[in-house]
Amino acid sequence: MDFDGLSIALAAAIAIVSLLAYLNKAEPDVHPALLEQQASVADIRKEGQSLLHRAKSIPLSSPLLTQPNATIRTLHDVWKAGLAIGASNTSMLYLLHNQGSYMVDTYAMVDRQISGFGSGLLKLTGLAPKTGVPVGLFTALSRECFIAQQALARFSLVAVPIHDLKNKALLVEVINQTKMTAIIVSQKALPLVLEALPECTSLKSIIVAGIYISPEQLKAASTHKAKLVKFAEVAYSGLENPVVPSAPEPQDVAMINFNTKSSSSKVLKGVVLTHANLVSAVAAFQANIPNGKRFTSKDRLISHFAVGDVLGTVLTASIVSVGGSIVFPTGLMKNVLHDAQASCPTVFASTPVILEKIQEALLLSYGEGFLFGRAYAAKLAMLKNGHITPSSLWDFFGLSDIRAKLGGKIRLVVTTADPIKPGTMDFFRAGAGVPAIKVYGHTETSGVATCRNIYDYSSTEHAGPPMGCCEIKLLDNAEHGYTGADQPFARGEILVRGPNVMRGYFTSTGAVSATLDSEGWFHTGEFGQLLDIGTLEVFGQTQMLRN
Known part of the structure; x- marks a missing residue:
């Protein structure tokens, strides 16, 4: 049977119209009764x-949820689960220093670095595994910080994240309260640590997550009988002299976190979280993601939470446990969108303040356009009808740049339940076509307590x-x-x-x-x-x- 050109064109037009009608459907994503x-x-x-x-x-x-599955009982088990899914899978992406491009490490590569750093840390400090000794993390979220956290879990040591990298009084109080003898510190924060040394007599080992230590800094550390070494040197020494891992038990302490919201007391309080505490939070967060949207090894997380924010730890573990990858951003607000475009995350986790600034920047660039206004209004109407999509007609013509500026592959936005400007969550739901959820919790509750239903698009600002x-x-x-x-x-x-x-x-x-x-x-x-x-x-x- 022959078809003329007009018939073919008509059939194509009908197919396109049918597809667009489907993509612009008004039906809600879930039945409202749910x-x-x-x-x-x-x-x-x-x-x-x-x-x-x-x-x-x-x-x-x-019973309440305690584990994602029968094999994951500690943070060390979380890493082992991700490694088992695929040693050649991408584990992390990180920005090369001042070069504007990302390097990629596989699970096998990172596992070797974890073993090397953990073994080197024990050799440098003389600490014994399985003793629950506190080790400080005074650094922004980074490749080295992630490796250090995993190494501490592997050898049953305790991570003590210090979230404020500019507060000397906080740094001194945390070191002296925990009597820590070793700390991993960013190169940017190193001067503050050296300045605090005279007041921190227990601190004997300072490991710098950077590429340069000046002679003056070496001398300052030596004056107070402290060792000052590069992170890479510690990891290399451990690779030459590996130590057998000493895996933690669920009730062992994983973290002492001083990032508590409690402000009524003048006494700085360190929240003691066990592996079981954190793993139960991971199990609950994963269970909160409905079937069809669960994390897989193809997912990639970019997080702007500080090292001391436990929700960031829970999100990272949720991605790692399924063999996904983690992006370590530059940490500069001006680079937030650049980082996303370079790394193409699927899960975007940020504070309300950062989400507000992203909205402001994108509206400044595209918000005045006629086509954008029509498209955004149409997507908001879809949202009110309970429907989110990244592939409507409007997404192709009026809103394509919004999604592209976030990397093009984003499928979930996660933030905290702190106050956020009206309309910001809807901007991501409608403008980028992705669910955006809030998580409420305290450091004392492992960062989680309630979570917004992924299909709840109502304007009521509840926390789920x-x-x-x-x-x-x-x-x-x-x-x-x-x-x-x-x-x-x-x-x-x-x-x-x-x-x-x-x-x-x-x-x-x-x-x-x-x-x-x-x-x-x-x-x-x-x-x-x-x-x-x-x-x-x-x-x-x-x-x-x-x-």
Whole structure:
């Protein structure tokens, strides 16, 4: 049967129209009924409290999530799982110093570096594995920092991330509280460490994640009887004299983290997190991603969270455990979009402030265009109908540059539940065509407690239902007049309990008794309300209470 040119053109036109109609469908991504109740809620309310809430997938009679699977029990197991999926898979991408291009390491290459650095660290410092000795991390998120964290887990040492790289008082207090003898430090922060040395008599080994140490810096360290060596030298010495790994147990301490939100106390508190705490948070975050959108070895994470932000640790472990890759950005705000374009991440994790600045920069470049305005308005209409897509007609013609500026492969945006400008989350959902979720948690809860449902596109700025590793309730507060019986929503102090909740505070039993009660509930010191759909809304400084 012969077809003339007109018939072929007509058939092609019908196919294109049908495809565009499908891509611009108005149907929601999930049935609205699935979002009407997002939590498992207890039937009975105790006096002075709200009803207890859990994840919808975790009935009140079921145990909370503790592991992603039977083989992953520690952070060391997380790495082994990723390595087993594919030793030749890409593990990390990092920017070459002042060259503007990325280098790629495979899992096998990084595994060798982890073994080398860990062995070299033990040789340099004289520390013994399986002793839970604290080792400082005073560096931005980087290739060396990641290798060091994995090495500490491999030899059962304790990581002590110090998140503020410009605060000498904080640095001195953390070193002296933990009595640490060794610290990994970025080249940029090295002068501050040397300045603090006279006040830190326990510190004897300083390992620089950089390529240059001046004679003056060597002399300054030597004056205070401290060794000053390059990271690469430590790793090389360990490769020549490898030490047999000493894998941790789930209840061993993985991290002492001083990045706590608690500001009411003048005493700096180190949050003690075990491997079991962090692994349960990883299990819960992975379970929060629905089937069809779960992380795989093809995923790539770019994170702008500081080393001391536990959510960043959880996200990294979630990607590594499935054999995915991690991008280490330059750390400069002006390079955020450049880093994304160069590395093409699929998961983009940033603070609300960074997301706001990305939105401002992209709107400044494209927001005045007529086609952009029409396209963005159409995508917002789709969003209100419960539908997100990166491949509508509007994405091809009016919004293609938005997605391209984020690397072109992004499929999920993750941020914290801190206050964010209205419209910013919707900008990524509609403009880039990807889900954007908030995670609420504290350092004391391993960075997680609730997470926004990936299909919940409503404008209500709630933080989502409880995650599978914990349960949540509200405690009445007489001073503010909040009660679990308030209408239309229960209000009170947010309490969290589960395997993700910390062991306690480092050498500070008094602080523990005030925030971690006898039933294992962590008292966050923050107020919230539980909405009728089972989600938590946290009261921020810019948020008014509903009456």
